[in-house]
Amino acid sequence: xxxxxxxxxxxxxxxxxxxxxxxxxxxxxxxxxxxxxxxxxxxxxxxxxxxxxxxxxxxxxxxxxxxxxxxxxxxxxxxxxxxxxxxxxxxxxxxxxxxxxxxxxxxxxxxxxxxxxxxxxxxxxxxxxxxxxxxxxxxxxxxxxxxxxxxxxxxxxxxxxxxxxxxxxxxxxxxxxxxxxxxxxxxxxxxxxxxxxxxxxxxxxxxxxxxxxxxxxxxxxxxxxxxxxxxxxxxxxxxxxxxxxxxxxxxxxxxxxxxxxxxxxxxxxxxxxxxxxxxxxxxxxxxxxxxxxxxxxx
Amino acid sequence: xxxxxxxxxxxxxxxxxxxxxxxxxxxxxxxxxxxxxxxxxxxxxxxxxxxxxxxxxxxxxxxxxxxxxxxxxxxxxxxxxxxxxxxxxxxxxxxxxxxxxxxxxxxxxxxxxxxxxxxxxxxxxxxxxxxxxxxxxxxxxxxxxxxxxxxxxxxxxxxxxxxxxxxxxxxxxxxxxxxxxxxxxxxxxxxxxxxxxxxxxxxxxxxxxxxxxxxxxxxxxxxxxxxxxxxxxxxxxxxxxxxxxxxxxxxxxxxxxxxxxxxxxxxxxxxxxxxxxxxxxxxxxxxxxxxxxxxxxx
Numbered sequence: 001x002x003x004x005x006x007x008x009x010x011x012x013x014x015x016x017x018x019x020x021x022x023x024x025x026x027x028x029x030x031x032x033x034x035x036x037x038x039x040x041x042x043x044x045x046x047x048x049x050x051x052x053x054x055x056x057x058x059x060x061x062x063x064x065x066x067x068x069x070x071x072x073x074x075x076x077x078x079x080x081x082x083x084x085x086x087x088x089x090x091x092x093x094x095x096x097x098x099x100x101x102x103x104x105x106x107x108x109x110x111x112x113x114x115x116x117x118x119x120x121x122x123x124x125x126x127x128x129x130x131x132x133x134x135x136x137x138x139x140x141x142x143x144x145x146x147x148x149x150x151x152x153x154x155x156x157x158x159x160x161x162x163x164x165x166x167x168x169x170x171x172x173x174x175x176x177x178x179x180x181x182x183x184x185x186x187x188x189x190x191x192x193x194x195x196x197x198x199x200x201x202x203x204x205x206x207x208x209x210x211x212x213x214x215x216x217x218x219x220x221x222x223x224x225x226x227x228x229x230x231x232x233x234x235x236x237x238x239x240x241x242x243x244x245x246x247x248x249x250x251x252x253x254x255x256x257x258x259x260x261x262x263x264x265x266x267x268x269x270x271x272x273x274x275x276x277x278x279x280x281x282x283x284x285x286x287x288x289x290x291x292x293x294x295x296x297x298x
Numbered sequence: 299x300x301x302x303x304x305x306x307x308x309x310x311x312x313x314x315x316x317x318x319x320x321x322x323x324x325x326x327x328x329x330x331x332x333x334x335x336x337x338x339x340x341x342x343x344x345x346x347x348x349x350x351x352x353x354x355x356x357x358x359x360x361x362x363x364x365x366x367x368x369x370x371x372x373x374x375x376x377x378x379x380x381x382x383x384x385x386x387x388x389x390x391x392x393x394x395x396x397x398x399x400x401x402x403x404x405x406x407x408x409x410x411x412x413x414x415x416x417x418x419x420x421x422x423x424x425x426x427x428x429x430x431x432x433x434x435x436x437x438x439x440x441x442x443x444x445x446x447x448x449x450x451x452x453x454x455x456x457x458x459x460x461x462x463x464x465x466x467x468x469x470x471x472x473x474x475x476x477x478x479x480x481x482x483x484x485x486x487x488x489x490x491x492x493x494x495x496x497x498x499x500x501x502x503x504x505x506x507x508x509x510x511x512x513x514x515x516x517x518x519x520x521x522x523x524x525x526x527x528x529x530x531x532x533x534x535x536x537x538x539x540x541x542x543x544x545x546x547x548x549x550x551x552x553x554x555x556x557x558x559x560x561x562x563x564x565x566x567x568x569x570x571x572x573x574x575x576x577x578x579x580x581x582x583x584x585x586x587x588x589x590x591x592x593x594x595x596x
Contacts, residue, residue: 090407121451153419
């Protein structure tokens with residue numbers, strides 16, 4: 001029987017939240033405001049998809065994951081930094097995120113920029129902390145840092161966001177849309193799965209299979225997000241419905257329509273699951289995660 | 299005889315520039331604009347003080363420095379990221395830097411924010427690249443990443459910039475001014491010297507001495523910068539003279555006057571030099587560097 005994915009997600013999310021709480025200094029730390037702003041965005045009810053993917057990936061290989069949690073948290077720090085910067089007035093100019101005013105709406109632009117910078121730096125502080133991560137050999141830790149930095153940098157998220165910014169209101173072709181999606185969202189999701197695999201000492205073949213899983217899962221996630229932006233209520237998605245359309249952003253449904261996009265999301269999720277065919281039952285949470293991503297919109 | 303510090307600086311600067319050129323993808327790399335913006339700020343005639351301090355620190359311990367150059371470059375990537383973000387309209391709102399329009403003036407705010415993010419990420423990509431840095435053992439590399447991430451994060455530069463932003467136009471006391479200086483500028487200068495020392499396998503005692511040198515050198519550098527902001531011409535300092543005053547920023551001369559600030563800068567530089575008393579002639583470039591920092595204003 002398939003594991004109860006909702007219970008699994010709730011359990012893992014609680015573990016990630018607890019680890020993040022222990023990792024990030026309290027809001028009263030000097031200099032104040034920057035810690036308050038970092039925590040405001042970090043503890044805004046995120047689903048912790050990336051840390052959970054890292055954990056589920058390591059579990060699929062039979063590894064214990066207690067030592068992986070700080071690394072998984074670093075992925076969430078980077079994800080949160082990217083949300084804060086993407087929401088800025090000069091960027092997507094979003095007022096709401098996860099149902100609450102965005103970081104710069106509450107703390108002002110300067111503090112939001114610096115809170116983002118602080119989170120990004122903190123991710124690497126955590127990843128280089130050999131006391132905290134003493135169970136992971138140093139060479140493997142450098143591999144993990146490399147995977148994460150590449151995914152969040154100019155050849156990953158930053159690149160995706162730049163192309164997204166430059167495409168607003170323009171006639172964008174499908175390769176450009178795909179570039180934006182695979183870089184802006186896909187890169188860190190793929191990296192999350194890879195990081196779990198590296199932590200668990202995956203051999204080349206299994207690392208490849210999990211990487212493929214991560215690529216498909218990232219794509220399914222993005223198609224689902226695009227669909228939800230149109231069909232979801234503000235309550236469901238935590239920000240204005242239809243905000244992509246309003247900004248003239250090209251999305252999957254914009255090219256293919258809602259129904260065809262839903263079909264593609266399902267197909268991509270099935271491919272993610274098919275990538276895991278040589279894995280045993282321990283990969284069931286990854287399989288259920290792929291299904292879950294698209295059931296949100298089907 | 300003391301080494302000719304100007305020739306030394308010119309030689310090291312050329313080596314750093316060459317290494318940076320090889321490290322950062324060309325401006326034509328996709329996605330364009332972000333690479334153009336990164337390179338615009340990176341190759342704007344910076345003095346490369348931080349990379350040179352790292353190199354001089356390793357040389358003081360008798361180490362060869364070819365393998366250190368990529369690490370030294372990462373320090374400059376981080377320094378440049380911080381300049382781009384600090385110049386933003388929401389922050390210091392500076393139109394000129396090093397005699398040219400600031401990054402956001404040329405490329406717009408969104409691209410400037412992302413160019414900064416890209417540079418910061420790239421620093422860690424470089425630092426985690428075991429192929430490029432194969433001569434440095436992995437554990438030592440993690441120590442180096444740790445020192446750098448801490449210096450650039452919330453307990454370093456980001457913290458300094460937050461307190462600086464919050465202090466503008468307010469009545470600031472001397473401890474607050476010192477916090478701003480030691481974090482906003484001092485932290486990365488101190489880290490640069492430490493990184494060179496770690497690369498060169500300094501023992502505890504020598505690491506401590508070099509750290510102290512880095513702290514005094516950073517302070518001297520900041521006092522000199524404050525003085526130059528008042529006494530320098532626009533040509534000399536590459537931005538509007540008196541810009542600190544106009545923004546209501548508290549500076550050393552604001553508290554102590556120009557003459558007393560000059561005296562303090564000299565005194566601090568002497569302390570930096572005194573920290574090196576157990577080092578031989580190989581530390582002469584560091585000694586000359588400390589003198590050079592304050593002769594710019596004396």
